[in-house]
Amino acid sequence: MCKLMDAEQFPSLARLTEAILAVWPQHRRYLQSNFAERDTDMLRHSERLTAMILRLADSTEGGLPALATDYRFLCEKIILPEEMHFRRTNAYRLTRFDDALEQVYSRKEFMTRYMNGLLVSDVIWLNHCRCMKHYADTFLPGLPEGASLLEIGPGHGLLLCLAAERPGIGEITAWDVSEASLDASRHSLEVLEAKRTASFRQVDIFDRSQRRENDLFDAIVLSEVLEHLEDPAAALSALFDLTRPGGRVWINVPANSPAPDHLFLLRNADEATALVRNAGFEVVESVVYPMSGVTLERAKREALTVNCVVVGRRPAH
Ligand SMILES: C[S@@+](CC[C@H](N)C(=O)[O-])C[C@H]1O[C@@H](n2cnc3c(N)ncnc32)[C@H](O)[C@@H]1O
Structure with a gap:
């Protein structure tokens, strides 16, 4: 399978996208069209940001593979159900902070995965x-x-x-x-x-x-x-x-x-x-x-x- 990013020009992006594809091969088409939208300036910025994200990934439990897995979890298990609710109702599911505290912020493991996924989204989305x-x-x-x-x-x-x-x-x-x-x-x-x-x-x-x-x-x-x-x-x-x-x-x-x-x-x-x-x-x-x-x-x-x-x-x- 050909590499998504040129590892010589964009080593960090190449490492991140390979880690994502290792846990989510079906994401290739999305990533391909997503990066095709970026001009050189944007790719340079993405590379700089990714280098930061990789250093943070290497300092966390599970390293980059865990971060890539949590990115998939974010897209498929966290955002998609909310998106479906939004499409059906034209509203967000929650409106009160106390409910978010109970359903989201107080769930430590869920929060860790959510935050890891969002960190990756800062460069991918x-x-x-x-x-x-x-x-x-x-x-x-x-x-x-x-x-x-x-x-x-x-x-x-x-x-x-x-x-x-x-x-x-x-x-x-x-x-x-x-x-x-x-x-x-x-x-x-x-x-x-x-x-x-x-x-x-x-x-x-x-x-x-x-x-x-x-x-x-x-x-x-x-x-x-x-x-x-x-x-x-x-x-x-x-x-x-x-x-x-x-x-x-x-x-x-x-x-x-x-x-x-x-x-x-x-x-x-x-x-x-x-x-x-x-x-x-x-x-x-x-x-x-x-x-x-x-x-x-x-x-x-x-x-x-x-x-x-x-x-x-x-x-x-
Ligand atoms: C989604 S994060 C934003 C992270 C980052 N700024 C970014 O751009 O991705 C939202 C942050 O706002 C903080 N926050 C929420 N309500 C707040 C409040 N009333 N006062 C101060 N910080 C608050 C949360 O604890 C959390 O760290």
Whole structure:
């Protein structure tokens, strides 16, 4: 069977795709057309991201084969049933955080597999991969020298690691409501030998009593978090209070993206932009990345998954 990726040019991508095909040979056609959609620049970005993911895989129990198996589990056993429910009902299955806590977050083994699968999806699913590219190649380089950066809900920590690699970024801070997520992000920075570390704090974005007087940042990152919340507007309002006047936010939220812990159903990119604007931000940029193999027009027509990236700016006065 011929190799999917050129191992000399893209060694990490070749290793990852081979590991996936070893546990899921039927995924070949999807992977082939998925990578055919990427130009050289996108392939270079994918290779860089995959190199990070492989180092993380090598540091986890079961290594890359386990990660590849969990990616298949994510696609077939976690997302597909939710997708079928969404197609039947035009709604997400859950809307309350307490239900997500009981059915998803409290199941340790399920969560590990879910998170492993999502880590792989960050490079394989084009919508995820393009968001990461926008963050690394457009948002971070556009920040002023020395900008302090807060990420809320860093999860796997890849975005924190990318920020830590950029010399122009100032202090880096990470907040998450979950101690396990903070541990995972800390672990990623260590394994990837990030040039700098971040200061980590357990904070619930909704709990104002956990904030300190000097909690004000030049840049705030909120990626794949809003859809997990019951009240995304309140979260964005908190974000506004935490952004220094003139500072920027990078928000990545998927629309029409059923998952067992997604509570807030965003229907399209206009709704994402409106949410950010209604919180008080000026919208500097808004981009939409449809799922692999799908045009934006088709995604709109059929309510398929798109990721919406919105860059907002808190007015200077
Ligand atoms: C799906 S992960 C996002 C990971 C990563 N940012 C990404 O782009 O893939 C969502 C994260 O948001 C965190 N989170 C959820 N609700 C939160 C809240 N109220 N305050 C702070 N963090 C929260 C979760 O613990 C989790 O780490």
